[in-house]
Amino acid sequence: MINIPSPQKVLIIFNPISSAGNTESLAHEYGEFLANHGIAVEVSESKKKMKSYKLLETDITGHDLLVVIGGDGTVRKLLPLLSKTDTPVYMVPGGNESLFARSYGMSANTEDLLQAITNGRCLEQFYGLISGNGIQGEKPFFIMASMGFDSLTVKQIGKRIGPINDSTYVRCGFNALVSLHHPTVTAYIDGQTVIDRKSGYVIVANSSAYARNLQLVPTANPSVKKLVLGFLPGAKHQHELIKALRMLQHKPAGLPLQYFSGESISLTLHDPSYPLQVDGDYFRNRDIEAGSTIKFSISQKPIRVLI
Structure with missing residues (x-):
């Protein structure tokens, strides 16, 4: 302060x-x-x-x-x-x-x-930075970046033109649920392998604000110079239904996510290509190509937030 x-x-x-x-x-x-x-x-x-x-x-x-x-x-x-x-x-x-x-x-x-x-x-x-294959420079984010049902939904929303409201999220979310599949990734934290070519839901968080009641990444904190990687191996359709129910109940999701933290996270995406959503936006309006490695790091200089 x-x-x-x-x-x-x-x-x-x-x-x-x-x-x-x-x-x-x-x-x-x-x-x-x-x-x-x-x-x-x-x-x-x-x-x-x-x-x-x-x-x-x-x-x-x-x-x-x-x-x-x-x-x-x-x-x-x-x-x-x-x-x-x-x-x-x-x-x-x-x-x-x-x-x-x-x-x-x-x-x-x-x-x-x-x-x-x-x-x-x-x-x-502090805030996060994204770099890697096909990405010019470093792209910032503050809340999180993820691959899964939410990124499929945001990709659908990204195709629309004009103001976005709650009904837009419902329609696009339903379409995403129908076609739901998850990425296969290998992940490294500060150079150490923590996920080896597994399929599931992936979230890299700088803040715990995303889906706050669900507490998907409760330890992520922008006051700390570390990012948190959350991974739900073998994620399925029922996990999204559980999240929706718990959200309505204002309760934690209680899903068996695995957590890892560090200053640097590398994520290699295997076949097929997959959309990434960053702070609610479809990242760069195109999917991450299969075989690409994305790097997440923490900013060296903080921003000032008036409270």
Whole structure:
């Protein structure tokens, strides 16, 4: 925990396709609210491509606080800029999940944001990086990356155009369940083999926020410079039904996942190719090719989260 001067210049970035598509009006509502409290505000629309976010560096550097109105994918694309500029971030939940916001108790209440600004308290948090075959540079993530039912669902969602709502997840989830199959992988933690060519559900987590009630990766913590690999060998359709039932009951999934942790995780995918979902997005809009090795590592410099 660190203390910073109360932010007086705020940049609000909104993702126009998050949730029901009402983030733009919400962004201007927040801007007007903060301006009425003597805070200088600029409102900007998020970029569509990851590489386009680099154009925002000057804008972010010139402000004391970045407020994101959108989903976890919007925050994910901003992570390298946030660590580079040391600009604190606050997220107003504007996506269907908004796991980043919910894990820090952030809400859509304007008074909550004003109180956070007044208090000026930040947590320094680390994030994950993905590199490997066919990946240019390092791609960031904050919550998790996974292969399984959820990545098959997100791939279906990624084909759609326009705002995404809960019914979209239901329809795409049903299609994913019908065609459910799991990847075959070999995994290494800090150079040591922990999974040798086995099929199952795979999740690499930096935070325990994903499916919080299910507690799929309860030990993952962005305050710690380690990632957690969860693996459910021989995952089947009934495991997804159990997860759905436990989610409705607000209870832990209780599935026999195997856990491993370290600063570096390598994952080799065997036949066939498979989609990877990262913080709720279909990674790079194409499947990971069979025979590819993906590397997950932890950032060397943290970001600042206004709480």
